[in-house]
Amino acid sequence: MRIATWNVNSIKQRQDHAVAWLKERQPDLVCFQEIKCVDEAFPREAFEALGYNVAVHGQKGFNGVAVLSRMPFDEVTTGLPGDEADVQSRFIEVVVSTPKGALRVCGIYLPNGNPPDTEKYPYKLGWMARLKTLIAMRLAYEEPLVIAGDYNVIPAPEDVHDPALWMGDALFLPKTRAAFREMLNLGLTEAVRATTDEAKLYTFWDYQAGAWQKNNGIRIDHLLLSPQAADRLKGVGIDKHTRTWEKPSDHVPVWADFDLGSK
């Protein structure tokens, strides 16, 4: 069972890349972020033609998340609970059936939070607190659970090319990293760090200033696993090569394999 996440930075701009990557990597389930379109505009047919079921939670202009799954959806819910006034489309949760039972996946696009001296940063921290509350509830189910997406969190200094340069950034501030640790401390395992201590593993390179050419990247796209998922983790990958494609997303896919039947 292969589960992936990719911030595509507009699904309309990246449809061909998405199709090419799906054919190549063959994930069973993938979470997309920043689809940047309303539900009706999502090119679902292109993915249904590849055998995927499609669940979309979009909005006009920016944000937006979606899940593609080879398994039919037993449940789909959208929107992160805890703030009725939050209209940004950043959360989708699905349940599918595997040969070894139910699998729950949350696809998230966590707020950026910059600049930190504006209302954007408290929104980010509030969103993280709400996510923590949701995760705590879901962990009580004691089932395989994967929370995958663009966290906009650099967990540690080895996950950024120049930590000093990012010290005051909303992605790397102590409060941001503390809130991320709080989620891990509920009992979650971060898939990449469960399998390697290697530094300079990045998932995002800015379009500007030759960041890709200089390998000035950051690692902000993560898969967090419940104990029941972590105990079945078989491997992890970062598809860095997609960043070399023409007109790429600034993020690359991250995926993890689980012993949940099939693949």
Add this chain to the structure above:
DNA sequence: ATGACTCAGGAACTGAGA
């Protein structure tokens, strides 16, 4: 170096991204 790039919206630019 206050830059650099790419997207959506909507018709010249701004806001957002990270």
